[in-house]
Amino acid sequence: MARADAVARPYAQALFELAREGGALDAWQALLDTAATAAADAQVLRLLDAPGSDSSRLAQMLLEVAGSEQSATGVAQSAQAKNFMRLLAENRRIAALPAIAQCFSDLKAEVENTVNVVLTAASEVDEAQQRQMSEALSRRFGRQVSLRFVLDEQLIGGARLQADDHVIDGSVRTRLEKLASTLVQ
Numbered sequence: 001m002a003r004a005d006a007v008a009r010p011y012a013q014a015l016f017e018l019a020r021e022g023g024a025l026d027a028w029q030a031l032l033d034t035a036a037t038a039a040a041d042a043q044v045l046r047l048l049d050a051p052g053s054d055s056s057r058l059a060q061m062l063l064e065v066a067g068s069e070q071s072a073t074g075v076a077q078s079a080q081a082k083n084f085m086r087l088l089a090e091n092r093r094i095a096a097l098p099a100i101a102q103c104f105s106d107l108k109a110e111v112e113n114t115v116n117v118v119l120t121a122a123s124e125v126d127e128a129q130q131r132q133m134s135e136a137l138s139r140r141f142g143r144q145v146s147l148r149f150v151l152d153e154q155l156i157g158g159a160r161l162q163a164d165d166h167v168i169d170g171s172v173r174t175r176l177e178k179l180a181s182t183l184v185q
Contacts, residue, residue, distance in 0.1 A: 004099040011084075011093065012103030018080055025108050027075040029101075035066040035085075036101035039094055048095055059089035062097070106164075114144040120152045121159040122171065137163065 019028035038044060039062055047053050063085045067076030075081055088094050109116050117137055119125060125133075134145045141163065157172035 004096060005103065007093065007096050008099035008103045011088070011096070012100045012107060015084060015100070016104055016107045019104075020111070024075055025111075029105060029108060030069050031066045031075050031081060032097070032101035032104050034069040035062045036098040038062050038065045039097035045095065048092075055089040055092060055094060056086060059085040059094060062094065109146070112144070114146050115141050115163050117145050117147045117161060117163040118150055119147055119159060119161055120150045120155065120171075122151075122153055122155040122157050124151065125149055125159070133161075137161075 015028060015032075016025075019025045044058070044062075047058055048055065063076055063081060066081075069076075088097070093100075105116060115137070117134075119130065119133065130147055130149060134147045137147070138145045145163075155171040155173045156176070158170045158175075160171050160174070161168040
């Protein structure tokens with residue numbers, strides 16, 4: 001992960017400055033998130049590694065996919081977006097798109113005084129509970145909280161919160177794993 005961050009940070013920083021100057025942080029974030037999701041697809045990764053694959057054509061396809069996102073349409077058609085994707089293709093960094101999107105998101109959150117929190121739970125968490133959790137975390141971090149819910153039935157029960165480097169893991173699965181490792185020792 002440290003290697004991916006080292007590769008991604010300069011791209012994210014440069015793109016962040018460009019987006020900030022243009023007042024288009026949200027549009028660029030939408031473009032990066034969509035392109036990163038597409039780039040992380042197993043078939044796309046196989047294409048990237050395939051001998052003789054045309055990475056510039058793949059970059060163009062990713063840009064078209066990202067441009068289909070409503071909030072990213074204008075940015076995706078810009079010369080900056082085309083140059084950015086071309087640069088990633090030339091430097092064989094398309095696979096770094098998920099890490100670039102994450103670094104960009106972190107920079108954006110820092111400037112906007114927000115913290116991105118991922119709530120992963122084994123069952124649905126209703127809106128009222130999510131709102132309560134956001135308010136409590138906002139008081140704890142002293143920042144506006146952007147909460148994203150992820151359903152993961154493999155947790156068995158409980159929940160896990162991740163905000164930047166902070167992880168609060170109250171999942172049954174983790175407790176069982178700790179119990180098993182204690183019994184094995």
